[in-house]
Amino acid sequence: RKEVEQDPGPFNVPEGATVAFNCTYSNSASQSFFWYRQDCRKEPKLLMSVYSSGNEDGRFTAQLNRASQYISLLIRDSKLSDSATYLCVVNLYGNKLVFGAGTILRVKS
Amino acid sequence: DTGVSQDPRHKITKRGQNVTFRCDPISEHNRLYWYRQTLGQGPEFLTYFQNEAQLEKSRLLSDRFSAERPKGSFSTLEIQRTEQGDSAMYLCASSLDRGGIYEQYFGPGTRLTVT
Numbered sequence: 001r002k003e004v005e006q007d008p009g010p011f012n013v014p015e016g017a018t019v020a021f022n023c024t025y026s027n028s029a030s031q032s033f034f035w036y037r038q039d040c041r042k043e044p045k046l047l048m049s050v051y052s053s054g055n056e057d058g059r060f061t062a063q064l065n066r067a068s069q070y071i072s073l074l075i076r077d078s079k080l081s082d083s084a085t086y087l088c089v090v091n092l093y094g095n096k097l098v099f100g101a102g103t104i105l106r107v108k109s
Numbered sequence: 110d111t112g113v114s115q116d117p118r119h120k121i122t123k124r125g126q127n128v129t130f131r132c133d134p135i136s137e138h139n140r141l142y143w144y145r146q147t148l149g150q151g152p153e154f155l156t157y158f159q160n161e162a163q164l165e166k167s168r169l170l171s172d173r174f175s176a177e178r179p180k181g182s183f184s185t186l187e188i189q190r191t192e193q194g195d196s197a198m199y200l201c202a203s204s205l206d207r208g209g210i211y212e213q214y215f216g217p218g219t220r221l222t223v224t
Binding site: 034042044049095096098100102 | 150
């Protein structure tokens with residue numbers, strides 16, 4: 001079983017749509033959680049950290065369910081510029097990041 | 110730009126040659142990480158440093174790979190006797206402890222092609 005699992009997609013959505021990505025992780029000792037965004041042939045960029053209480057940053061909302069070992073990302077009012085691969089990431093013991101393989105989002109006009 | 114920088118951005122080499130990559134982290138960050146990413150996969154952890162000490166190495170880091178961070182600032186990753194399977198994007202990241210949450214920021218990567 002992979003340590004971090006994501007639906008690879010692609011998710012094809014129209015501009016303005018709301019889209020949600022889910023992710024599960026296997027190691028209950030995981031300490032911190034993130035969503036990164038990666039554009040084609042570019043480096044991953046930190047989108048947001050995910051806190052137990054859930055957090056929101058503009059159109060983006062992240063949720064964490066430690067009991068179910070489940071992380072989600074909701075994007076509201078999708079823009080063309082949101083098209084990218086979204087990587088679910090967990091951090092073990094403050095050291096290495098463990099990445100999922102990513103979910104591809106394509107926003108179309 | 111005060112982000113993480115990596116050099117070179119692209120490297121093409123023949124099988125069996127040695128290559129060395131450099132990473133300059135964000136200046137106040139004390140942790141530095143190396144990852145490798147192949148097409149269609151997320152980055153995979155290779156190793157990390159806290160200041161100049163190398164604290165963890167992945168089993169992916171075979172004896173042909175060596176990483177250093179001699180003065181706790183920049184780091185180098187060397188691959189000896191390259192193989193075609195080493196072709197990948199090599200990513201460097203750095204972080205600062207924020208109360209136990211280590212947000213890692215990535216450089217642009219070095220894309221290695223072994224022919």
